[in-house]
Amino acid sequence: MALQAASLLPSAFAIPKEGKTSAALKDSSLLGVSLSEHLKADFSASVLRSKREFSQRIGPVRAQAVVTTPAVNQAAPEGKKTLRKGCVVITGASSGLGLATAKALAETGKWHVIMACRDFLKTERAAKSAGIAKENYTVLHLDLASLDSVRQFVDNFKRSGRPLDVLVCNAAVYLPTAKEPTFTAEGFELSVGTNHLGHFLLSRLLLDDLKQSDYPSKRLIIVGSITGNTNTLAGNVPPKANLGDLRGLAGGLNGLNSSVMIDGGDFDGAKAYKDSKVCNMLTMQEFHRRYHEDTGITFASLYPGCIATTGLFREHIPLFRALFPPFQKYITKGFVSEDEAGKRLAQVVTDPSLTKSGVYWSWNKDSASFENQLSQEASDAEKARKVWEVSEKLVGLA
Ligand code: NDP
Ligand code: PMR
Numbered sequence: 001m002a003l004q005a006a007s008l009l010p011s012a013f014a015i016p017k018e019g020k021t022s023a024a025l026k027d028s029s030l031l032g033v034s035l036s037e038h039l040k041a042d043f044s045a046s047v048l049r050s051k052r053e054f055s056q057r058i059g060p061v062r063a064q065a066v067v068t069t070p071a072v073n074q075a076a077p078e079g080k081k082t083l084r085k086g087c088v089v090i091t092g093a094s095s096g097l098g099l100a101t102a103k104a105l106a107e108t109g110k111w112h113v114i115m116a117c118r119d120f121l122k123t124e125r126a127a128k129s130a131g132i133a134k135e136n137y138t139v140l141h142l143d144l145a146s147l148d149s150v151r152q153f154v155d156n157f158k159r160s161g162r163p164l165d166v167l168v169c170n171a172a173v174y175l176p177t178a179k180e181p182t183f184t185a186e187g188f189e190l191s192v193g194t195n196h197l198g199h200f201l202l203s204r205l206l207l208d209d210l211k212q213s214d215y216p217s218k219r220l221i222i223v224g225s226i227t228g229n230t231n232t233l234a235g236n237v238p239p240k241a242n243l244g245d246l247r248g249l250a251g252g253l254n255g256l257n258s259s260v261m262i263d264g265g266d267f268d269g270a271k272a273y274k275d276s277k278v279c280n281m282l283t284m285q286e287f288h289r290r291y292h293e294d295t296g297i298t299f300a301s302l303y304p305g306c307i308a309t310t311g312l313f314r315e316h317i318p319l320f321r322a323l324f325p326p327f328q329k330y331i332t333k334g335f336v337s338e339d340e341a342g343k344r345l346a347q348v349v350t351d352p353s354l355t356k357s358g359v360y361w362s363w364n365k366d367s368a369s370f371e372n373q374l375s376q377e378a379s380d381a382e383k384a385r386k387v388w389e390v391s392e393k394l395v396g397l398a
Helices: 002-012 022-027 039-058 095-106 119-129 147-160 192-210 269-295 318-332 338-350 381-394
Strands: 086-091 111-117 136-140 165-169 219-223 298-302 359-361 369-371
Touching: 022 192, 086 095, 086 192, 086 298, 095 111, 095 119, 095 269, 095 338, 111 119, 111 147, 119 136, 136 147, 136 298, 147 192, 165 192, 165 338, 192 219, 192 269, 219 269, 219 338, 269 381, 338 369
Parallel strands: 086 111, 086 165, 111 136, 165 219, 219 298, 298 359
Antiparallel strands: 359 369
16 A cells, blocks of 8 residues: 555646645645734624624524523623523534534533434444533434435424524545445435535525524534645545536436436546535535625635544555555644644634635644635536536425
8 A cells, every 4th residue: 555655646746737826735734824804804794793683683583482592691790791602513523523623612611512413322422432511512313315314303403492503514424445336315426425415405404594593603614625626736646526517416426327426427436525525615605605695604614634543534445544644644744633623623613713704724734724725626606506506406405
């Protein structure tokens, strides 16, 4: 495998022409960009807007007979305004980045985390061993590889009577060694079906709940990745992401009347994952274009760094799993621990200086956040619109 990895080097180091600036360097955590003043201004505006929306609303905001606490408690002692606990849904919080983010948020005492996971027991155990206090989390069942399960999750969540202040679409599968495709309950290729289509339906169905939140800053975050961005060195390691003309997606990715790959090509598990990440980043931007101005919701994506120790690589060969962490730590220097990555995502959930919408966040070597540049394909507005329209047909929304 060492040899195999080395043999990838020549093509990997050929930096493409696309993306005029040195985004590859930025994304690989070598350059820092300080937060500009307009971010702070944006936050003040968003707080004001939320307050205005809140004061304009009459009557209960939810359909259920549950009274939710207003975000700002005016009756606090000495006239001080205190913020109620925020409620954040995190998909795939049973391990890796999702678990570390749940832990980081719960530890503040300011957030209740809904751990939206497919394996209830595993998640309970993970929460316990991470030391997340019982009162700070709830496990709710969600299998993103089944659209029925997504709908069921949304019903259950609505019935819980909790407000939705932030939704984090984090779960993913990566199947780099699969020879043959596998499928979701509805027959979509599993990587795109889970990572993109499951999250697409989830976030569309929960958008109204986010809109109704009276929290000062409501956010929808979809985890992206450097490997879907071909304006970086990592994004040029074959197979590269490429959605083509979306003919496979339009055909339903089922391998019967269409290809299982978005671009209509032959099955490749690693490419399917990278394509799904491009869909994630495009979806975030399309949400931003369609809904940010009217709703005040912040839509964001991010590359948290290379968390080379997570379960994401569970399907990879053992030698890869052994060599990947030291390779990322000592050679690319893109490595980040699960704890550190969790703090980064928690920052995107809650930091008042990260309220700008439509942004793909990354971090430099001092762990300072900066607005990163997406590849040409991952920022193609026309493609984003098409992915949105085809996806809503596939998940039964259009
Ligand atoms: P993990 O494998 O540790 O976490 C993935 C999570 O997704 C698990 O909780 C898993 O649940 C869950 N999941 C998988 N399939 C489903 C499903 N059908 N329904 C519900 N949940 C599901 O990997 P990471 O923490 O590394 O990945 C988290 C995110 O970070 C992903 O979006 C990934 O693309 C992104 N990312 C990761 C990087 C890295 O270097 N690791 C780099 C850049 C981005 P279960 O425990 O039941 O398997
Ligand atoms: Mg990559 C700055 C260089 C850099 C970074 C930040 C990553 C991140 N990778 C880099 C470079 C390289 N990688 C180079 C030069 C090679 C050839 C030796 C290389 C190889 C490689 C493989 C085989 N890298 C990988 C794989 C995977 O199977 C991982 C993958 O693509 O998962 C989809 C992966 C990753 N490299 C990363 C990151 C963050 C990943 C995995 C996680 C992800 O994108 O979700």
